[in-house]
Amino acid sequence: MRIFVDSADASMIKTALRYGYVYGVTTNPTLLRRADVRADQLEQLVNHAFEHGAREMHVQTYALDQTTMVRQGAELAALDPERVVIKIPATPDGYAAARQLVAHDIRVTLTAVYTSRQALLAQSVGASYIAVYLGRMRDAGNDPFVAVQQMQSLIVAQAAPLSVLAASIRAPEELELLGTIGVAAATIAPHVMERLLDSPATDAAAAAFAADAAAIQ
Ligand code: G3P
Numbered sequence: 001m002r003i004f005v006d007s008a009d010a011s012m013i014k015t016a017l018r019y020g021y022v023y024g025v026t027t028n029p030t031l032l033r034r035a036d037v038r039a040d041q042l043e044q045l046v047n048h049a050f051e052h053g054a055r056e057m058h059v060q061t062y063a064l065d066q067t068t069m070v071r072q073g074a075e076l077a078a079l080d081p082e083r084v085v086i087k088i089p090a091t092p093d094g095y096a097a098a099r100q101l102v103a104h105d106i107r108v109t110l111t112a113v114y115t116s117r118q119a120l121l122a123q124s125v126g127a128s129y130i131a132v133y134l135g136r137m138r139d140a141g142n143d144p145f146v147a148v149q150q151m152q153s154l155i156v157a158q159a160a161p162l163s164v165l166a167a168s169i170r171a172p173e174e175l176e177l178l179g180t181i182g183v184a185a186a187t188i189a190p191h192v193m194e195r196l197l198d199s200p201a202t203d204a205a206a207a208a209f210a211a212d213a214a215a216i217q
Helices: 010-018 029-034 039-049 064-077 094-103 115-126 134-139 146-155 174-180 201-214
Strands: 002-006 022-027 056-061 084-089 109-111 128-132 163-167 184-186
Touching: 002 056, 002 084, 002 128, 002 163, 010 039, 010 056, 029 039, 029 115, 039 056, 064 094, 084 094, 094 109, 094 115, 109 115, 109 174, 115 128, 115 146, 128 134, 134 146, 174 184
Parallel strands: 002 022, 002 184, 022 056, 056 084, 084 109, 109 128, 128 163, 163 184
Antiparallel strands: none
């Protein structure tokens, strides 16, 4: 599974990229605002992520209309055409902009996807990922795993070169279930990521190894 850190905080990004199992970074205007990063500082954040080993960075456009989305997407992708993926909300303008960017060989993540229908349309415009908001689905009273399972089945049935990027993950255990249903990517907030390695039995075994290692030297 490709695991991303969902953050715009430079220091949290750097910390997460040191873990070894973090593939890349995802961000959005809300995370930028929270981290006090202005739109004109995005380039700096992208460079920071790559300097610290990100293998992919999903950067969101912040315009509302198709034309400006396409211009922003092309500018952001030009920062690193191999590793930048452009995130676009799954709005009518977003789908149209996504199609234009894909036509220029720019990879796209359609974000805030809640239904399988949106997933099918994402496939139709040639998106590489759909960011699906699990926690928010549950907040709205729906079972996110039923929805994600359905999207996964659709991707397999269509043999689509599209991956679910699970987002809005609130508990580390959710990752296991996502893995078993074949979800290829997940983005996780730093405070949830810190709990990914929680395993008291592993801690106890490591402590015993450390004690025995000391005794044999
Ligand atoms: O990537 C989506 C994420 O930023 C939203 O998470 O927990 O605020 O629903 P949350």
